[in-house]
Amino acid sequence: MNSRLLLRVAFLLFAIAMFPFPFAVQAQDNNGGKPKVFDTKVRVIDSASMFAGKAEVKIWGIHHLDNLPILLAEKGRVALDNAIGNKAVQCELKKRFDDYLLAQCVNSVDQDLGLLMLQAGYVSVDRSDVYDSVFEEPYLQAEKDAQARGIGIWASEAGGKSNDTIGTRFFVLAIILSIVILAAFGALSIIIMRGFEKVIDAQNLNIDLVGRERILKNKERTVVASMLDSEIKANKSKIEAYLVVYEEMLADIKNPQRQPKYKKAGDILQSQPALDRSVFDRNTDKLDILGDQLSSQVIHFYARIKTKPDYINLEPDMPIDEAMSLVERGINNAKRMNKVADGLIDLFDDSGLSSGYVDK
Numbered sequence: 001m002n003s004r005l006l007l008r009v010a011f012l013l014f015a016i017a018m019f020p021f022p023f024a025v026q027a028q029d030n031n032g033g034k035p036k037v038f039d040t041k042v043r044v045i046d047s048a049s050m051f052a053g054k055a056e057v058k059i060w061g062i063h064h065l066d067n068l069p070i071l072l073a074e075k076g077r078v079a080l081d082n083a084i085g086n087k088a089v090q091c092e093l094k095k096r097f098d099d100y101l102l103a104q105c106v107n108s109v110d111q112d113l114g115l116l117m118l119q120a121g122y123v124s125v126d127r128s129d130v131y132d133s134v135f136e137e138p139y140l141q142a143e144k145d146a147q148a149r150g151i152g153i154w155a156s157e158a159g160g161k162s163n164d165t166i167g168t169r170f171f172v173l174a175i176i177l178s179i180v181i182l183a184a185f186g187a188l189s190i191i192i193m194r195g196f197e198k199v200i201d202a203q204n205l206n207i208d209l210v211g212r213e214r215i216l217k218n219k220e221r222t223v224v225a226s227m228l229d230s231e232i233k234a235n236k237s238k239i240e241a242y243l244v245v246y247e248e249m250l251a252d253i254k255n256p257q258r259q260p261k262y263k264k265a266g267d268i269l270q271s272q273p274a275l276d277r278s279v280f281d282r283n284t285d286k287l288d289i290l291g292d293q294l295s296s297q298v299i300h301f302y303a304r305i306k307t308k309p310d311y312i313n314l315e316p317d318m319p320i321d322e323a324m325s326l327v328e329r330g331i332n333n334a335k336r337m338n339k340v341a342d343g344l345i346d347l348f349d350d351s352g353l354s355s356g357y358v359d360k
Helices: 002-008 021-029 070-084 113-120 136-149 152-254 278-282 284-290 292-302 320-350
Strands: 036-040 043-046 049-052 055-059 089-096 101-106 267-270 311-314
Touching: 043 070, 055 113, 070 113, 070 152, 101 113, 113 136, 136 152, 136 284, 152 267, 152 278, 152 284, 152 292, 152 320, 267 320, 278 284, 284 292, 292 320, 311 320
Parallel strands: 055 101
Antiparallel strands: 036 089, 043 049, 049 055, 089 101, 267 311
């Protein structure tokens, strides 16, 4: 059950604002150790790669398997194409190779493309990419869920398991039937009467257990949802505080009447808000109780949260245009995360799972 949730999950974070692809990547290469982010229109090649202009971009964290049946490979390509639509994607460059780029990308509604394809079962996890990263657990869980449901590339394996299960059940039923027939010759009427009594008792007991399990499940759902809703609301408050600070810094940099503060003694830019994810990390095995839509949106929100964000030094000799661009990027990303948080809070409220958290 829990793996089914994580896999169907859906949902994360940033996108859109197109400019020529080669130029965007080159501009980021000059930023030293800072994340290299670019927005671009793409054409899908297969379930794990795309063309951006003339450059090939392979999606970080996933493998497109070779020698797939033509129909299955085409379904994977179409699934990725549909997830992107006609809009631009936003990618963070992970590594540059001679003939392609390796990047982690999100679509126009901030859904992680690698995670989406794993949930659909058309790719497998590249464990060397995700190892010891914040994405390792969601990616591996999504792959396990696809295997368990027997979808995409895991369909034949799941089918085999299903056939084995049917065969086993048929064999067991045949044995039981034989035993019943043999026993009937000895004391048919007595066995039937006692059998009916036992069946009725078992059914009554099962109904009682199911009712208790449903009550406990509803209580657990309420508790988990309330804690997650509270953490998301607290994170939203931190995002808004981040925006206040850095919008003020941006206004100072843009003010033509005076020299920006960072020009005097330098300053430090926090690349994104420092948010909490402890409640989410403790309850990843219970997210399926929230339902498919809500659990998927929650996973996509938390998949890009960093509890310890990167910091960028704004040295006094840094050009104003460069400093302005760095601050604007942090603000824009925070605004998009704030919008996703708003959507999640509304979903919790519409589902009757709101915690009633009030930030003071």
